[in-house]
Amino acid sequence: xxxxxxxxxxxxxAADLFGEIDPPQRLLMGPGPVNAHPRVLRAxxxxxxxxxxxxxxxxxxxxxxLYRPIFGTANHWTMLVDGTARAGIEAALVSxxxxxDRVLVVNFGRFGLLLTxxxxxxxxxxxxxxxxxxxxxxxxxxxxAIERFGPKVVACVHGDTSTTMAQPLDGLGDLCRAAxxxxxxxxxxxxxxxxxxxxxxxxxxxxxxxxxxxxxxxxSAPITISxxxxxxxxxxxxxxxxxxxxxIADGTGIRIGSNYFDLAMIMDYWSDKRLNHHTxxxxxxxxxxxxxxxxxxxxxxxxxxxxxxxxRAVTAGLRAMGxxxxxxxxxxxxxxxxVYIPEGIDGEAVRMAMREQFEIxxxxxxxxxxxxxxxxxxxxxxxxxxxxxxxxxxxxxxLRAQGFALPAGAAVDAALxxxxx
Numbered sequence: 001x002x003x004x005x006x007x008x009x010x011x012x013x014a015a016d017l018f019g020e021i022d023p024p025q026r027l028l029m030g031p032g033p034v035n036a037h038p039r040v041l042r043a044x045x046x047x048x049x050x051x052x053x054x055x056x057x058x059x060x061x062x063x064x065x066l067y068r069p070i071f072g073t074a075n076h077w078t079m080l081v082d083g084t085a086r087a088g089i090e091a092a093l094v095s096x097x098x099x100x101d102r103v104l105v106v107n108f109g110r111f112g113l114l115l116t117x118x119x120x121x122x123x124x125x126x127x128x129x130x131x132x133x134x135x136x137x138x139x140x141x142x143x144x145a146i147e148r149f150g151p152k153v154v155a156c157v158h159g160d161t162s163t164t165m166a167q168p169l170d171g172l173g174d175l176c177r178a179a180x181x182x183x184x185x186x187x188x189x190x191x192x193x194x195x196x197x198x199x200x201x202x203x204x205x206x207x208x209x210x211x212x213x214x215x216x217x218x219x220s221a222p223i224t225i226s227x228x229x230x231x232x233x234x235x236x237x238x239x240x241x242x243x244x245x246x247x248i249a250d251g252t253g254i255r256i257g258s259n260y261f262d263l264a265m266i267m268d269y270w271s272d273k274r275l276n277h278h279t280x281x282x283x284x285x286x287x288x289x290x291x292x293x294x295x296x297x298x299x300x301x302x303x304x305x306x307x308x309x310x311x312r313a314v315t316a317g318l319r320a321m322g323x324x325x326x327x328x329x330x331x332x333x334x335x336x337x338x339v340y341i342p343e344g345i346d347g348e349a350v351r352m353a354m355r356e357q358f359e360i361x362x363x364x365x366x367x368x369x370x371x372x373x374x375x376x377x378x379x380x381x382x383x384x385x386x387x388x389x390x391x392x393x394x395x396x397x398x399l400r401a402q403g404f405a406l407p408a409g410a411a412v413d414a415a416l417x418x419x420x421x
Contacts, residue, residue: 024359025359026355026359026360026361027358027359027360027361027382027387027390027391028361028377028382029360029361029362029376029377029378029382029387029391030361030362030363030375030376030377031161031162031189031212031336031363031375031377032161032189032209032211032212032336032377032379033211033212033217033218034211034212034215034377034379034380034381034382035215035380035381035382036215036216036217036287036381037215037216037290037291037294037380037381039290039294040215040216040217040287040290040291040294041287042290043286043287043289043290044217044283044284044286044287044290046283046286048282048283049282051276051279051280051282052274052276056280056282057274059285059286059289060079060270060280060285062289063079063080063285063288063289063292064076064078064079064270066289066292066293066296067079067222067224067292068224069296069300070191070192070196070222070292070295070296070300071187071191071196071198071206071208071222071224072195072196072197072198072199072200072201073198073199073206073224073226074199075198075199075224075225075226075227076227076230077223077224077225077226077227077230077267077270078222078223078224078225079222079223079266079267079270080220080221080222080223080280080281080284080285080288081207081220081221081223081261081263081266082219082220082221082278082280082281082284083219083220083221084209084211084218084219084221085186085188085207085208085209085210085211085218085221086114086221087221087261088188088207088208088209088221088222088223089114089115089118089186089188089207089221090118090258090261091207091221091223091258091261091262091263091266092184092205092207092223092263093115093118093119093122093153093155093184094118094122094256094257094258094261094262095233095236095256095261095262095263095264096153096182096184096204096205096229096232096233097119097122097124097152097153098122098123098236098253098254098257099122099123099124099254099257100123100124100125101124101125101152101153102124102125102126102127102149102150102151102152102153103119103124103125103126103127103151103152103153103154103155104126104127104128104129104142104145104146104149104151104153104154104155104181105119105126105127105128105129105154105155105156106128106129106137106142106154106155106156106157106167107128107129107130107131107137108130108131108132108133108135108136108137108157108160108163108165108167109133109157109160109161109162109163109165110160110162110163110366110367111157111160111161111162111186111188111189112128112130112156112157112160115155115156115157115186116128119155122257124153127145127149127151129141129142129145133162133163133327133367133368133369134163134164134165134326134327134328134338135165135327135328135331136165136166136167136168136328136331137167139168139170139171139172139175142154142172142175143175146175146176146179146181147179150179151179151181152180152181152182153181153182153183153184154172154175154176154181154182154183154184155183155184155185155186156169156172156183156184156185156186157185157186157189158185158186158187158189158190158194158196158206159187159189159190159194159333159335159336160189161189161212161333161336161375161377162365162366162367162369163326163327163338163369164326164327164332164333164336164337164338164375165327165328165331165332165333166190166194166331166332166333166334167331168331169185169197169201169203170197170200170201171201172185172201172202172203173201173202173203173204174202176202176203176204177202182204182205182228182229182232183202183203183204183205184203184204184205184206184207185198185201185203185205185206185207186206186207187206187207187208188207188208188209188212188221189209189212189213189333189335189336190208190212190213190333190335191208191209191212191213191214191222192208192212192213192214192215192291192295192303192380193212193213193214193303193304193307193334193335193379193380193383194213194304194307194333194334194335195300195304196208198224198226203226204225204226204228204229205223205224205225205226205229206223206224207221207222207223208221208222208223209221209222210222210287210288210291212335212377212379212380213307213335213379213380213383214288214291214292214295214380215291215294215379215380215381215382216287216288216290216291216380217284217287219281219284219287220281220284220285220287220288222288223263225263225267230267232253233256233263233264233267234251234264234267235251235252235253236251236253236254236255236256236264237249237250237251237256237264237265237268238250238251238255238256238262238264239265239268239275240259240265240277243275243276243277245273245275247273248268248273248275251264260278262277265277266278304334306383306384307334307335307378307379307383308334309385309418309419309420309421310334310335310378310383310384310385310388310419311332311333311334311335311336311337311378312418312419312421313378313385313388313389313392313415313416313418313419314337314376314378314388314391314392314415314418315332315337315418316414316415316417316418317388317389317392317411317412317414317415317418318337318339318376318392318411319414320407320410320411320413320414320415321392321395321396321399321406321407321410321411322342322406322407323339323340323342324339324340325337325338325339325340326338326339326340326369326373335377335378335379335383336375336376336377336379337375337376337377337378338365338369338373338374338375338376339373339374339375339376340372340373341371341372341373341374342399342404344403344404345399345402345404346402347364347371347372347374348364349402350374350395350398350399350402351364351374353398353401354394354395354398357394357397357398358390358394358397358398360390360391360394362374362375362376362377362391362395363375363376363377376391376395378391385416385419388415388419389412389415389416392411392412392415393411393412395411396408396409396411396412
């Protein structure tokens with residue numbers, strides 16, 4: 001039987017049910033997501049398994065081992081939260097922080113502000129220590145804020161793609177522990193592309209995402225939790241009715257304010273107890289596992305060096321076009337570069353031309369930088385010399401089409417030199 005057109009609400013359902021998905025082969029050179037590695041997509045096409053099948057729990061244990069070196073940790077509790085990177089952020093904060101807890105947020109961009117948004121919904125008492133967009137917060141300033149405010153938790157972003165800045169974190173854990181505070185770091189934009197050192201930093205919880213430097217799709221959030229933080233979270237454990245068991249005791253602390261993002265139950269799910277808290281996102285676990293395998297097989301130092309080379313090449317190419325790079329050179333992320341849109345140039349028209357003429361996407365900006373800055377990412381599977389060169393050449397062509405005068409070919413020449421360092 002052939003379906004005719006049907007109207008459901010504002011959209012007409014086409015006879016062919018809109019056809020099979022066939023997206024364009026677009027090069028994603030913005031701040032994320034980026035193109036997924038083909039090996040990751042192949043892994044995600046594997047057959048599903050039952051959530052407690054011995055093969056499945058074996059894959060879960062393998063994933064825990066694979067992500068420890070990527071986070072720079074020996075933490076046992078290294079696993080996944082099902083959902084986008086923000087799921088990991090929210091799970092960490094709602095499990096660490098109870099209503100009324102004092103939390104210090106290190107804020108230097110949109111994603112520091114996101115931490116305050118989530119914490120406000122939890123009911124935390126929040127203080128921020130701020131830097132202008134394009135700068136970072138000094139450790140001395142953070143130390144003074146901790147001493148003044150006396151937080152129970154200190155929360156920070158490692159690399160904020162909205163400003164392209166990377167916050168130094170050496171010494172943060174020592175400051176927090178000396179003050180009796182727990183620490184949280186959002187490493188969504190840097191995991192797999194810039195060195196993470198959870199144990200050296202001394203921080204308690206770090207979360208990430210797949211869709212940037214790890215070269216996977218959005219939808220799974222790696223997380224690592226120190227024993228100290230795990231003890232705090234398990235003290236708030238309240239197993240939901242219907243899956244209570246004699247071998248899992250509730251804690252004495254305030255119940256975690258989310259069921260889905262309850263890290264106490266999620267840790268029990270990933271433990272030998274295999275608490276039936278949720279059904280693991282099997283396909284995403286396959287993808288996250290393959291992201292880690294690719295990352296470790298390349299070698300972490302080699303991978304970080306490749307991202308640094310890509311960042312140098314992008315920056316050199318932009319400057320060779322006569323453009324002004326945004327932000328503090330000393331603390332720029334290696335994998336995302338901001339650049340001011342030249343005066344008199346329609347930034348959205350350039351982005352559209354790059355997409356329509358070259359099938360390349362670069363990013364716009366948020367907040368005070370909206371309409372003023374483009375963001376160009378070279379991450380994961382896209383942090384490759386030829387992809388950087390193609391992107392810069394396309395940007396040059398689109399700028400010249402808008403009447404912007406620049407030296408022809410200079411960007412590619414400069415990027416080649418920049419890649420080599």
